[in-house]
Structures are given as C-alpha cells and as structure tokens.
C-alpha cells in the first residue's frame with residue numbers, strides 16, 4: 537500500500553457532533569483523504585480496539601492506510617498499517633523493534649533536533665507542528681509557524697506532514713514550505729459535510 | 744521465575760501520599776509482597792514505560808515477577824513477566840497471541856462464566872472480585888462476596904486471586920474460600936509503613 541501523505545485525517549470522536557462518527561470518516565475518505573490516523577483519548581483499550589478494527593475496514597475500502605496513534609498494542613492487535621508516536625509516547629527505538637520494519641512509523645516533532653532524531657531512528661515520516669496555534673490537544677505546545685515547518689522540511693529527507701491549525705484559509709502557505717502533506721482534525725470532522733470539506737482541501741493542496 | 748500469588752500488590756501512584764512511590768513499593772516487597780502489578784491510569788505512555796522499567800528492576804531485586812495492567816505494549820516494551828487484563832481491555836485471545844506463551848497472563852473476572860472463559864483462553868490466573876465493595880476504581884462493579892469468590896475458585900483449575908476490599912480484618916475469611924492469594928492496593932500503599940503492612944498480611948495469610 538503506497539503512502540500518500542497529502543491529506544492526512546486524524547480522528548476525534550468528540551468532534552463529529554451529532555453526525556455519525558464512522559459515517560463522517562467514510563465520507564471524508566470518499567472526499568479524498570489519503571491517510572487515516574485513529575487518535576482517541578480517554579477510552580478503554582477494548583473500545584479503542586473495536587473502533588480501530590472498524591476504521592481499518594472503512595479505510596481499506598478506500599485503499600487508504602490506517603495508522604494508530606500512540607498505542608503500539610492496538611496497532612499490533614488490529615494489524616494496522618502503521619503507528620504514530622509523539623514525544624510523550626514509548627521511545628521510538630523500542631517501538632520500531634516491536635512494530636517491525638514493514639509498518640509505517642510516524643513521529644511528532646516540533647524542532648529540527650527532534651526531526652533529525654526521528655529520521656535517525658527510522659521514522660517513515662514526521663508530523664511537524666503545531667504550524668499554527670490551536671486549542672486542539674492534538675498539537676499542544678507553542679506554534680512553530682510556517683518558518684519552523686520550512687526548516688524541518690529542509691533538514692530531513694523523509695516526508696514531513698504539517699499539523700496544527702491548518703485549514704482552507706492557510707493551505708497555500710503550508711504548501712509553499714515544501715511539506716509533503718497536511719494533517720487535519722477539525723477542518724474536516726467539525727464540518728457539516730466531511731466529504732465536501734475533504735474534496736476542497738485536497739483540490740487546493742493538489743492545485 | 745516461579746509465581747507465588749499469596750500477596751499480590753497493585754500499584755497506584757496516587758495512594759502513597761507524601762511517601763516516595765518507589766520507596767513505598769520497595770519496602771512492601773521487603774515486607775513480603777510476592778507479586779507486583781503496575782496499574783497506573785491517566786498517564787502518558789512514556790511515563791508508564793519509565794515507571795515500569797524502574798519497578799521491574801526493584802521487583803526483580805526481590806525475586807518478584809512484574810505484571811503490567813492493561814497495556815500490552817508496555818509489557819512488551821519493558822519485557823515484563825506478564826500482563827493483567829480485564830473485561831474492558833484488549834480481547835484475551837488477541838493478547839495471548841501477541842504476548843506469547845511464556846509470559847504470565849492474568850484476567851479479571853466477576854462471574855463463573857467469565858472465569859471459565861478466561862481459563863479456556865489460557866489465562867495463567869484469575870483476579871476475582873470485587874470480593875468486598877470498595878470505592879477503588881480497580882475493582883468496580885457490585886461485590887461478588889466471599890460466596891462468589893468461593894464459587895469461582897471451585898469452578899476453575901487455575902490460580903484465583905481475590906481482589907477488592909481485602910484487609911487485615913477479613914483476610915481469614917478470604918483464605919477460607921480456597922483462593923490462592925489476595926490482591927491489594929490501599930491496604931498496603933496507604934499505610935504509613937508499607938513494609939510492616941505487607942509483613943502482617945503475609946504472615947496472616949500463611950498462618
């Protein structure tokens with residue numbers, strides 16, 4: 537399964553409002569999401585497992601790889617296509633050993649030092665941010681800005697995805713940094729029509 | 744490493760008060776704790792990993808096996824001696840496959856049906872409870888009572904450890920059910936002298 541980092545959707549079951557969670561994600565995939573990450577907090581392992589199994593089926597129906605956030609055990613249990621870890625998760629070298637070489641491993645960074653470390657530790661891609669400041673817990677810490685993203689992109693040879701506060705209004709600026717894709721949560725999931733939102737974002741990104 | 748289920752301590756970093764967490768556990772091991780489970784909630788994967796690595800070293804210094812609660816990934820990452828899962832964790836069959844046959848696998852049950860299922864799914868031991876009603880989140884749900892524990896012990900051939908509300912005052916009654924051990928949190932960790940508390944409990948249990 538080839539990896540296209542262009543439009544990377546991260547889940548948050550609390551953001552879909554009254555819409556159906558799985559239906560909202562299926563529609564976003566239909567609209568053009570190219571990569572899907574299950575990122576759920578305050579959830580039992582059983583629920584995380586059940587949701588991930590269901591989303592794997594949905595993602596694969598659209599030929600989109602499924603990545604699990606943080607939880608190596610869930611990634612192994614559902615045989616996901618990859619795992620995304622951050623600075624507060626298990627050490628990347630320990631994770632790579634247990635996950636195996638064939639799975640996609642993503643790593644969250646906000647500095648060039650972290651980016652170079654991730655690349656050295658065999659991350660397949662980096663999630664760099666927060667690009668813009670946001671309230672979302674997914675991308676806490678001070679914003680690195682477009683300049684910070686640009687520097688990280690320039691520092692490594694692996695794909696870099698921008699994350700944090702990215703939307704229709706700033707997508708062109710993010711593209712100009714040379715990043716390989718954009719990672720979004722609310723810019724898709726909070727929208728009334730997640731298919732339309734994904735369609736607009738991917739067409740702007742690919743323009 | 745032979746497993747002695749007699750005095751099974753479950754951690755909770757929020758219960759040690761002003762005492763040092765690691766010191767309190769080391770002293771409890773010195774007092775006679777025979778099995779140690781790391782059970783920490785609301786914690787990052789990195790912190791869980793760091794705590795578990797440290798407790799593994801401490802437990803092994805006392806020749807006591809280290810069990811991880813819920814998180815299969817942490818158990819794999821620190822190469823723990825085993826994993827304990829409950830009804831809200833990953834499915835036991837999935838866990839056993841990934842964990843391997845050589846590791847200790849514990850399973851929380853409160854009914855005979857769950858106990859028989861756990862035994863059939865190759866659990867090494869069962870944690871049965873809550874024996875007595877308690878406020879601790881570790882053993883939520885209605886109490887099964889001494890009768891409930893006795894029935895579970897009689898129904899399976901693998902070791903059964905009683906959990907929930909067990910203390911000096913009721914230890915003899917729990918012993919009379921035929922259980923292989925007692926699982927405790929606050930009856931040890933909340934005590935001023937965790938060494939003395941463990942010593943009293945194990946001597947009462949072994950009497």
Ligand code: NI
Pocket residue numbers: 548549550551577
């Ligand atoms: Ni949320």
